[in-house]
Amino acid sequence: MKREIILQAENTLATRHQKLNKDYENNKNLLSENEEYIKLNSALHKEMIENARREAYGEKVDRKKERALKNDLSNFLKEKNISLKEEFFCSKCKDSGYINGEMCACLKKEISNILLKESNFGKLVSFESAKKTAPKEYQKLYEKMQQWCHGDYQKNLIFISGKAGVGKTYLSTAIANELIEEGKIVKLVTAFQISRDFKEYRFSYNEALLDKYLSCEFLFIDDLGTETLYKDITIDLLFHVINERRMKKLCTIITSNLTLDEIYDRYDERIFSRIVDKNTSIPINLNGKDLRINK
Numbered sequence: 001m002k003r004e005i006i007l008q009a010e011n012t013l014a015t016r017h018q019k020l021n022k023d024y025e026n027n028k029n030l031l032s033e034n035e036e037y038i039k040l041n042s043a044l045h046k047e048m049i050e051n052a053r054r055e056a057y058g059e060k061v062d063r064k065k066e067r068a069l070k071n072d073l074s075n076f077l078k079e080k081n082i083s084l085k086e087e088f089f090c091s092k093c094k095d096s097g098y099i100n101g102e103m104c105a106c107l108k109k110e111i112s113n114i115l116l117k118e119s120n121f122g123k124l125v126s127f128e129s130a131k132k133t134a135p136k137e138y139q140k141l142y143e144k145m146q147q148w149c150h151g152d153y154q155k156n157l158i159f160i161s162g163k164a165g166v167g168k169t170y171l172s173t174a175i176a177n178e179l180i181e182e183g184k185i186v187k188l189v190t191a192f193q194i195s196r197d198f199k200e201y202r203f204s205y206n207e208a209l210l211d212k213y214l215s216c217e218f219l220f221i222d223d224l225g226t227e228t229l230y231k232d233i234t235i236d237l238l239f240h241v242i243n244e245r246r247m248k249k250l251c252t253i254i255t256s257n258l259t260l261d262e263i264y265d266r267y268d269e270r271i272f273s274r275i276v277d278k279n280t281s282i283p284i285n286l287n288g289k290d291l292r293i294n295k
Ligand SMILES: [Zn+2]
Pocket: 090, 091, 092, 093, 094, 095, 096, 097, 098, 104, 105, 106, 107
């Protein structure tokens, strides 16, 4: 994951938090110059520290004064009609983006949104609205794929094939949307773009060009088969990406107009065998009517 993208996402969380807490920030500034408030607040602070010290030394603690000061403070705020409540978009990480050093789902969601903008994919659809408009024979499949989004990802390669217009990209963007809502880091790319990056990589050996495809939790490759095949580049690197991701147990979702036979012919046996591996992949053939899954 590129450092700038993470920074950008962190920035979004921080700005959002500030906007939400405009009043809170204003009020803090206001109070920091109010003498009465400062006096009350520092008296309370002193008393609390003193009580903590007494407690630590096993001395008797009387909290009457502390309670009285707290009361005075809250009355003061009430009189002045000032609220000092900090609000959070995400109560889990308190808008910091991290929980115990791990990325919070809200930060991952922001990262996916940035990646989505970069990818030039249009708006994503939700399974809920997809199911509303889908023909009957697609319902079961949508249900199954929605469940997959919340599963253990033992099967980490999904190959959605079918002729143009049967809804391959529609299904894959519904999956992407579901995963983003789950707080997963999702990257969408067209086969055309990825092939172009492969070629660029072969000339520049700029690791970042490859790394973005190797490191994201979920990679969507749209329309495999429409890209230019650069000799000794596209197929080798495509296999490298698919294989590496499989070993790292990262999920790859591919859509294609090509049938499995055509995949075998256009690419090679290695890529074909990854796609049809029953233990780790889900091949889906959409043909509009007779839907076959896992076959
Ligand atoms: Zn969060």
